[in-house]
Amino acid sequence: MEQTTTEQTVEEQKNYTLGFHGTGSELFGIIIVNWLLTVITLGFYYPWAKAKQLSYMFGATSLNNDRFAFHGTGKEMFKGFIKALIIFVVLYGILIVSVVFHIEILGFAIFYIGFLGLIPLAIHGTYKYRMSRTSWRGIRFGYRGERGQLFGVFIKGILLSILTIGIYGSWFAMNLRNYIFSNIKFGNIEFKSNARGSSYFVLVLKGYFLSIITLGIYSFWWMSEIFAFYVNNISMHKDDKEIMLKSTATGVGFLGLILGNLLIIVFTLGLGFAWTQVRTMNFFANNIELEGNIDLDTISQTEDEFTDATGEDVSDFLDLDITL
Amino acid sequence: MQDIKAIYFDGNSSIAQSIDFVLDEKNAIFIFGSPQLGNAKHSVMDAKISNHSGLLIIEFGTSPIQTIKIDDAEYIKYLKNYLSANGIQTWYQKLINLGVKVHLLIALSILGLIAGSYFFVLPFVAEQAVVLVPKSYDDKMGEEFYQHFVEYNVIDSAKTKQLEEFAQKLQFNNSQKLHFTVVKSDIVNAFALPDGHIIVFTGLLDLMQNYEELVALLGHEATHVNERHSVKMLCRNIAGYLLISAILSDANGVIATIADNANGIYSLTFSRGFEREADLKGFEIMKVNKVNPNGMSNLFLRLKEGNKIDIEIPEFLSSHPVTDARIEYVNETIKSDTYKYQTNLELKKIFEAIKNTTSE
Numbered sequence: 068m069e070q071t072t073t074e075q076t077v078e079e080q081k082n083y084t085l086g087f088h089g090t091g092s093e094l095f096g097i098i099i100v101n102w103l104l105t106v107i108t109l110g111f112y113y114p115w116a117k118a119k120q121l122s123y124m125f126g127a128t129s130l131n132n133d134r135f136a137f138h139g140t141g142k143e144m145f146k147g148f149i150k151a152l153i154i155f156v157v158l159y160g161i162l163i164v165s166v167v168f169h170i171e172i173l174g175f176a177i178f179y180i181g182f183l184g185l186i187p188l189a190i191h192g193t194y195k196y197r198m199s200r201t202s203w204r205g206i207r208f209g210y211r212g213e214r215g216q217l218f219g220v221f222i223k224g225i226l227l228s229i230l231t232i233g234i235y236g237s238w239f240a241m242n243l244r245n246y247i248f249s250n251i252k253f254g255n256i257e258f259k260s261n262a263r264g265s266s267y268f269v270l271v272l273k274g275y276f277l278s279i280i281t282l283g284i285y286s287f288w289w290m291s292e293i294f295a296f297y298v299n300n301i302s303m304h305k306d307d308k309e310i311m312l313k314s315t316a317t318g319v320g321f322l323g324l325i326l327g328n329l330l331i332i333v334f335t336l337g338l339g340f341a342w343t344q345v346r347t348m349n350f351f352a353n354n355i356e357l358e359g360n361i362d363l364d365t366i367s368q369t370e371d372e373f374t375d376a377t378g379e380d381v382s383d384f385l386d387l388d389i390t391l
Numbered sequence: 392m393q394d395i396k397a398i399y400f401d402g403n404s405s406i407a408q409s410i411d412f413v414l415d416e417k418n419a420i421f422i423f424g425s426p427q428l429g430n431a432k433h434s435v436m437d438a439k440i441s442n443h444s445g446l447l448i449i450e451f452g453t454s455p456i457q458t459i460k461i462d463d464a465e466y467i468k469y470l471k472n473y474l475s476a477n478g479i480q481t482w483y484q485k486l487i488n489l490g491v492k493v494h495l496l497i498a499l500s501i502l503g504l505i506a507g508s509y510f511f512v513l514p515f516v517a518e519q520a521v522v523l524v525p526k527s528y529d530d531k532m533g534e535e536f537y538q539h540f541v542e543y544n545v546i547d548s549a550k551t552k553q554l555e556e557f558a559q560k561l562q563f564n565n566s567q568k569l570h571f572t573v574v575k576s577d578i579v580n581a582f583a584l585p586d587g588h589i590i591v592f593t594g595l596l597d598l599m600q601n602y603e604e605l606v607a608l609l610g611h612e613a614t615h616v617n618e619r620h621s622v623k624m625l626c627r628n629i630a631g632y633l634l635i636s637a638i639l640s641d642a643n644g645v646i647a648t649i650a651d652n653a654n655g656i657y658s659l660t661f662s663r664g665f666e667r668e669a670d671l672k673g674f675e676i677m678k679v680n681k682v683n684p685n686g687m688s689n690l691f692l693r694l695k696e697g698n699k700i701d702i703e704i705p706e707f708l709s710s711h712p713v714t715d716a717r718i719e720y721v722n723e724t725i726k727s728d729t730y731k732y733q734t735n736l737e738l739k740k741i742f743e744a745i746k747n748t749t750s751e
Contacts, residue, residue, distance in 0.1 A: 088444055092491040099494040100486045106501055119483070126443050133407070134443060138456060204407065205400035205458045254405065338498055366405035372454060 082131075083310065083357035087349045089127030091342035097123050098341050114148055114380075115141025124344075128352065130203055131363060139200040139376065147196075147376030151384050154377075158182065182385075187221040188214065189385055192378010194247060199373035203253070204363075209370025212250035220246050237271055238264030248301060254366035255305060262300040270296055287325065288318030298355055305366075310359030316350070324350045395466045399423060402455025412459060416473060421449070423459060435479060442471070505634075513634060514661070517627040524622050526567070532621065533586025540590070547573040547593060549748050554591065557741045561606060562679050563613040564672075571609070579697025583612040585621040598693045602735070602742030603677075603686025610676030611690075614669040627661055662710040670717060674724055683732045684725045691718045 101116035118141045125137035158181050165174020194210040201208045224239030241264040248260030274289030295314035303310040328343035394413035401408065410423045414435070421438075424430035438451040447467045449459040461467060473479075475488075489497075550573035558571050569587045579598060581591040589612045599605055615621070631654050670687070677684050695714045711717075 088446075090444060093444070095491060096487050096489070096494045099498045100483070102501060103486075103497050106504075122441070126441055126448065133460070134446065134448065136448070136450065136458070138450075202456065204405040205402040205456060206405050338495070364404075364406050368403050368455060 079360050080358070081360055081362060083359070083363070084129075084131055085352045085355055085357065086129040086132070087127055087345070087352040088129060088134075089123065089345050089348060091339075091345045093127075094120075094123060094345055095338075095341035111145075112141075114144035114376075117141070118144060124348065125201060128348065130357075133204050136202045137200055138202065139196065139379075143196075143200075143374050144376040144379060147378070147380040148383075150377040151380035154185070154381065155384055183225070184218075185381055186385060187218045189378050189381035190243075190247070191217050192375070193382045194251070194378075195373050196376045196379045198251060199370060204366070206254040206366050206368055207370045207372070209252040209373075210247070210250055211252060212247060217243075217246060234268070235264075237268035240264075241267050244297070252370055253303065255369050256310075256361060256366055257304045259302050259304060260300050261302075262296065267296065285318075287322040290321045290325075291316045291318045294321075294354075303359070303361065305361045308359065308361045310357050310361050313356040313358060314354055315356055316354035320350065320354065395461065395463050397423065397463075398460040399425075399428070400458040400460075402452065402457045410459070412461065414470065414473065419477070419479070421459075435474075440470075440474065442467070447471075509631070509634060513630050514627060517630045518623060520626045520630070521619055521623050524626065529585035529619060529622055531586075533584035533588055536584055537586070537588045541572075541574075545575045547575050550593070550596070550745055553741055553745045553748065557602075557605065557738060557745070558609060560735070560737055560741070561609065561676070563610065563617070563676055564679065565613055565617050567616065569613060569616060579694060581608055581612055583615040585616065585619065587616050589613065589616070594697065595693065596745060598697050599690075599742075599746075600693075601686060601689065602738045603683045604690040604693060605686075605742055605745075606677055606680060606682045606738070607673060607684075607687035607690040610673030611669045611687075612673075613676065614672040615665065618665070618668060618672070620665040620669070624658070624661060624665065628658055631658060659710055663712050666711045666717075667720070670721060671724060674721065674728075677732075678728070678730050680735075681730070681732045682735065682738075684721075684730075687721050688718050688725070691721065 097120055101112070101119060104112040105116050118137070118139050121139060122137045125135040128135045158178055161181075162174050162178045165171055165177075191210075191212060191214050194212065198208040198210040220242050224235070224242060227235040228239050241262045244262055245260045248258050251258035270292055274285065274292060277285040278289055291314075294316050298312045298314040301312045303312075324346060328346060331339040331343050331346075394411045397410050397412040399408045399410040400406075408425060408428065410425045410428065412421065412423045414421050415432075419435045420432045421435060422430060422432045433451045438449050441448050441450075445462065445464065445467075447461040447470060449461070450456055461470070475485075551571065554571045554573050558569065563569060565587075567587050569589055572588060572590045573596065574590055574592050576592040577594040578592045579594045581589065581595055583589045589609065591608065595608070596605075599608075635651065635654055674684060674687060677686065691714050
């Protein structure tokens with residue numbers, strides 16, 4: 068009996084290491100070849116280019132020395148692109164028809180409400196697609212959020228933000244974040260995000276004023292605080308075991324990252340973009356620590372495949388920069 | 392090559408399984424197995440093979456996707472050679488394998504292509520596009536500006552009448568009606584609107600000493616109208632903006648800002664080009680009207696006088712060529728293109744009347 072207890076305590080803490088192994092020259096090659104093919108095909112190669120680049124970035128990221136993988140294909144994203152295009156053509160069509168028939172007010176109303184309504188749908192679709200196409204050790208991630216519920220969070224957030232002249236925005240952003248992250252699965256591991264709107268509001272307010280007072284210098288420390296707030300509120304759960312995420316990023320770290328990237332961009336006239344991406348990924352991988360007791364050898368495949376990339380492409384159209 | 396140890400993930404659980412891996416070169420299949428798994432094989436052709444610095448990852452199957460991870464450097468080299476020798480490598484991989492130097496060359500070529508289209512194709516296309524813009528657009532744009540302008544400025548109606556009279560006696564090679572207005576102001580300048588309104592400030596009229604200078608000025612401004620310089624400028628700016636935003640839509644803020652400012656500075660060269668054209672065609676108008684061309688270089692001297700308090704801004708940041716350069720090329724034109732001119736007494740008389748009329 069006593070022996071099993073000691074065995075369990077030995078098993079308690081596991082070691083987890085995140086790593087990024089990409090190099091600037093490799094990524095530069097991919098970006099340039101993609102650029103060339105996109106120019107030659109007048110843009111039609113874009114979905115394939117995006118798949119290649121995501122695949123490289125995911126494949127260069129590791130957890131405990133095993134790489135992540137992105138299985139999305141150009142073909143899937145191209146189909147999604149066509150569907151997204153149809154959605155936008157219909158929206159603009161309604162606008163044009165309404166102008167022709169002099170029912171502009173109705174037309175504009177439908178147009179803007181449609182546009183606004185697309186945002187949660189795009190977020191939903193993007194997460195569903197991206198998570199399903201991402202894996203580690205062959206185990207897929209998944210997003211199990213409900214479209215209607217996300218829509219509800221979104222509409223409530225927008226309305227309350229308008230009513231409170233933007234103050235509710237902090238709660239809105241965190242509700243959205245918590246909803247999305249708490250619906251992410253990694254096999255039979257569940258993600259959870261528990262970021263409080265009030266803490267975020269204080270963080271934003273404090274950072275904003277300190278940044279102004281210090282002529283922007285504080286903004287790097289502000290970034291590190293926001294980053295830590297996001298990261299530290301994410302955890303993973305499996306049965307009674309868990310993994311907590313922890314940020315070790317500092318303001319000085321962010322200063323070095325951003326200033327360095329800026330110098331690279333300016334002095335290479337933008338050609339150094341790939342190297343800045345690699346620096347950023349390295350920074351994130353080195354500054355997120357995982358602590359907990361989930362045995363990563365015991366994850367099993369639970370999530371379905373989802374290959375419809377429409378949401379992903381609508382996000383592209385809307386220029387929503389969705390990152391993990 | 393003999394078999395090696397590799398890691399296998401079956402796509403059902405996250406357990407790393409140690410396997411023996413071997414490539415059957417002749418049949419283009421790989422065979423892998425372990426005492427627990429038994430043996431399995433899969434075609435090399437259907438597998439997605441990706442190379443991540445020091446790691447080769449083979450993915451195959453759909454649901455579940457199975458993964459084999461090989462980290463033996465020697466074996467990776469051997470597999471890569473096999474793939475390229477047998478043409479199994481994708482054309483995409485071949486492009487990636489060209490190396491950073493070739494990629495840099497490709498990048499610079501694309502940038503060159505973009506620069507080429509920006510500097511040569513774009514101005515040409517913009518110039519052609521002007522034909523598509525209906526003349527009524529010029530009128531509308533000019534009229535709107537004019538209405539707004541006269542609301543906030545005081546017109547010198549006596550001088551305006553005299554200037555109209557002065558212009559009546561001249562031939563401007565114009566296809567549309569020109570309207571002349573004198574506005575009370577110390578500003579030593581004049582400008583033309585696309586609908587044919589030409590506005591001259593009293594500040595410039597006061598400095599003028601000879602009717603020939605006034606002919607030069609009106610000829611210059613009339614050319615701006617005749618050549619539709621405003622709309623040309625607009626077309627070029629829109630085209631430049633579209634091209635830049637199309638290329639840089641995904642670029643980061645720093646580069647986009649640099650490009651935007653560069654575009655602004657470069658568009659000034661067009662502005663200077665239009666000024667030069669207006670000077671040279673203005674000269675033609677003087678010639679048609681048999682007016683002493685020295686009026687033009689004198690006009691520039693007046694402008695220089697009138698603006699001498701200002702610090703001369705460097706040419707590349709200015710919408711006009713620097714005055715000395717204008718005087719120089721106009722003098723050269725005068726020398727190379729001599730013609731007979733005579734004193735036009737009518738014009739002289741009206742000009743003196745304008746000078747003598749005191750502003751109410």
